Amino acid sequence: MNGELTTLFPALTVITPITGAVVVFLLPARLRARAGLPAAGFTVAAAILLAWGVVTEGAVRHELGGWGAPLGIDLHADGLSSVFVLMTAAIGLLVSFYAKPFFALAGEKGGASELFWPLWLFLWASLNGLFLSSDLFNLYVTIEVMGLAAVALAVLSGRPPALVAGLRYLLAALGGSMAYLMGVALVYGEVSTLDLGLVSEAVEGSPAIRVAFGLMIAGLLVKTAVFPLHFWLPAAHSSAQAPVSAILSALVVKASFYLILRLWVDVFDVAVTVAAGQALGVLGSAAVIWGSYQALRQRRLKLMVAHSTVGQIGYMFLLFPLITIGYREAADAPWLAHAWTGGIYQALAHGFAKASMFLAVGVFVLAVGNDDRRSIGDLVARLPMTTFALALAGISLIGLPPSGGFVAKWMLLKATFSSGQWWWAPVILTGSFLTAGYVFMVLRQAFAPAGKPIELNPVPRTMEVTALLLGATAILIGLRAEEVLILLDVGAPFDEAVEAGEGGEP
């Protein structure tokens, strides 16, 4: 279609992890962890190939089965999808390194932890598949694959709290995906095509399309856990095992966010209204305040980190009101690119920071035996690397310079003022203050002398290192914004690119 290069790369990013999942599943249990890491490595290689292809050739396409839209299903990669594929690759690889020793320890405790690798690789494939799919119904299938794999991972420990949280997660996810699919049925009935590109050419703001768009967005909001539809998230993310929590919080909720973004700007832009944008902004703001406040109140570290996810997701939704006012009339308004980049940067920075935080807390839990905030006294001396990781991740979540979180929040702030929608600014600042509150509370505990000397369980070195690397990346992407922006620019919906590094020095 429209002269885009047809390549193998988009298909490879899906085939590679899925082949890995099948092969790993067929291997005897003791070989799985050993085969899991190479499979993760190949998946990362495929992601890098794809991103390289997009940077050098522009957006690329793969017509599955050789049919092409509208009858067949296409995979399509532009800058936005490549950025998400790459983020998944980077976080996925580090979490995989962490998971190997983690499940070597957990494997002795029963449950179904031998299934971690096949499930995780399957989930990875579905994430890539979702970022690349150009077909509304195929997106539904990938969403369901993702949902089932995510819930299976969440209940891997087999413990009752995880099971209850997992069932709630599953039912919420099913409700959400059915709402999405109802929207797809309406769209197909109206325009008789499923390909995103063809749909965007065909749709008009008719009642059926507006209702369809509303249903799809509503369903995806449930899956993204946007306030007040976040009810399933804290329990599900906090009762899962550490690497799984990291995957769920850093990656899985981003996938549905990505899809909302894609539908909003690329497919149904005719159905978008200013009021809808403001509504998403209000939900996002409520999430920022509520999630961060709840995080501040939690005693259990994993619950705190999970509630913090609710808050940080809220920031991503501030992007919608900012890109919606007048964007069809003036695609070159200066704040559009700022808001766009800020929202996506928030997704990236939160991904790295949150993965790091869950992994760091996992290290604490392994060392101390529980995740009560008060039992981590003096850990700065005993586990300095992990405490440092937590601090780095916290800096990015708060949005202190020079972190990735800073770039995100700074760009969003700039966009709120230059677009005249100043009313979002207090939300951004309040969220940062609350976030600073819980981050410092944890750090203070880690620095406080322990009441009585505690016996720490040994923690494998790899686990500490991966948590630190993720935290460091959350900072680093703030310093190296240019590289990310070059990729993000390919096929971007807004004309004016943000000058590289602008957010880096305020």
Place this chain on the structure above:
Amino acid sequence: MNPLEHALDTLLCLLLLVLAWKALRAEHLYQSAIFFIAFGLGMALAWVRLAAPDVALAEAAIGAGLLGVLLLDSLRVFSRPPNGSGKARQNTDPGDAETATATTSRHPGARATRLLATAAAAGLAAVLVTAIVRIGDGGGLTEEAAGQLEGSGVEHPVTAVLLNFRGYDTWLEVGVLFLAMLGIYCAGGWVGLTGGREPDSPGPLLSWLIRGLTPLLILTAAYLLWLGKEAPGGAFQAGVLIGAAGILLRLAGYPLTAHLSPGMVKLGLTLGFGTFLVFGIAALIPGGAFLEYPEYWAGEIILLVETAAAISIGFTVFAFFAYLSSRDGSPSEEHNSKPSTTNSD
């Protein structure tokens, strides 16, 4: 449009709405399940009325059939006291399953919530109906599908879409079945089919009947599979019949799972998905797209892939049932005491 048919359709739709309502509002789980299965059968009629025989078959076999069996089997579980091995149990009175089914809840805000939710649902229904009534004339992809049917390797349009035009979706869907089994393993806390409780025999007559029925089911499955090329039928319907044969044999007391090695179980679960994958990747070698079948081999490849998929689907469906029905009688010793690394309470 024939007024009699019109009345028939309206009546069927009203019946469906009533059955769904009853399934959701029935006081006892048992009634709920029965109404739901009746609803599934009514839907099968609706599919026939809407000229969708493939969907009718799939709904009858998978929707009403398999899920019905699983639901009824679950009723057995929910209607007896839980068997948690002396663990921290909620203060629910054992045997209280019936009271728990009452949909009214006791806390004070519940009534308001219920009213609000009902009003919201009514509003949503109004919006949806308005949108549906005003939907434009899409035209569908019927003509595109008819035009490309020649090169698909099969003559039945639905099979062409499933196995060729949109084979990627179908491949992922076989993957979903596999994933669901992995999920059920995780939920059960134990991986593998063997080692659970074996079924008791239901008596000689029924066993005899079931054993006689099994070859018939397998034959029908093979026929459906073959038929899928030119008429409604195909891998999913055939697969479920194979699964049904397995479930019946199990109910007849035949210890099927005892004969399965762990390797065979794994192979059974991945065969269909793997075969799809192998042919998909093979298409890349001559420079084609993933899952692109060369035109003159397409028919054969599709039959092969469908056969593997049907076996896998049948096996997975059987595994759903066998795993669930063999697990929940036995105390789960794998995970009763040792705290996991992620302490949660």
Place this chain on the structure above:
Amino acid sequence: MTAPVESYQIYAVTAGILFSMGLAGLFLCGHFFKKIIATKILGTAVFLLFISLAKRDFVEFADPVPHAMVITGIVVAVSAGAFALALARRIWNETGRSTFEDSQ
């Protein structure tokens, strides 16, 4: 869309009502078992809309693309339903809980 009403429209409208019922049921039903049934009704409603619109696009056969999508959807929905049942059964067996009420 003026009269006369086509028969596919009767089913399409039913799909809209069923969808709302399923959604309300998912939200309001207490017992896991009924919540799972509600998700099934929700799914069936969506499939019904697809198929009734495919009937509209009948040329020499009904539009096969929605038919294929619905078969895919049925399998996906049943798989998810089986997984949900497995979770609900295990929760009941382990803790005696059959609803989400008074959780956490």
